[in-house]
Amino acid sequence: MDEITEIYNKLGGIISEDDFRKKVEEKVEQMSGLCDVKTAAMLVAHDLGVTDTAKEVIKIKDINPEIGNVNFVAKVVSVFDVREFNRNDGTIGKVGNLMVADDTGSIRLTLWDERADLIKNGNIEVGDCMEISGYAKDGYSGTEVNIGRYGVINTTDQNIEIRLDSQKISEIRDGMGDINVSGKLLDISDVRTFQKKDGSQGRVGNILIGDETGKIRVTLWDEKVDSTKEMKLDDTIEIINGYARTNNFSQQVEIQIGNHGVLRKTDAEVEYKESFTPIADIIPGESYSIEGSVSGLGELREFDRDDGTTNMVSNIYVSDDTGRIRIALWGDHALLVDELDIDTPIQIIDAYSKAGFNDEIELSAGNRTRITIM
């Protein structure tokens, strides 16, 4: 790329490259040969309102409101919807946001008007690498970079490594947005379909992830459920731009991944260690993992549910140093009863406790439960 094109690219297409080159030639003549072509191009850019074409390219971690104009390269990690609003002068304004990252961190971009159209028209997608020139200011959640009429946001062929500031699972609270988190993949649910309010068909699925601080259920909507196709248990995965909501049924906080979220495999190392509850400490109404050995085996039974479908259940007992508990194994888990022997070491992970038959506490091992025979 020659020097003129390089400077032209920082103009964000406000005039055509041919017109820009003509203006540069005029400028060289005007200056009676006192400046070189590059300087002339910078002067023309300045005349057009772009004042920072000579500025150094900096890293995201160094961007702060005191710097003002910044040039940097970054990869798009989230794209948000464009909103329109009415200006006091009666015109309609447009504003859109992107989250971008480089190898030092991530930052939010605010694109105005015709720059926001780049988002609206689908010209900017997650994963694109961009050259960015804009104005750093204190925004609504820390420093952000504004890109208006004289700002620049162009795709570049450079491949940019990214590092995202990520949360730990134990820090995730109801209502949080922009959640980036990594974890080990502990479980993948079946995909369910459902009817949306508008009559169209929706798809929903769940995964469970864990890190060294805990585990959390993740809900994936519509096409996001497909991101799990390439994944297998124990992979490390990362979530970019999820949001957290309390599940109405379980009252547990979950991460949701909708239109603007990303779920993908990563090479990062994440530690996860299951924590097991002593059987004596189990109280009703919670999810537990226990570790012990089989101390009783019941019969496999089929039964009809109220809705007419049939299901299977079997009961086993598990003991540890602190006590003994009955486990109801539902669905496919029920078949395990035929493979188990007394004293087989076993782990029951994420089973739900309740007061069962004779008001004794028991665990239900349903489709969210994993069972490991050691």
Next chain:
DNA sequence: CCCCCCCC
């Protein structure tokens, strides 16, 4: 926006 902890 969905699953919904079921048996004897």
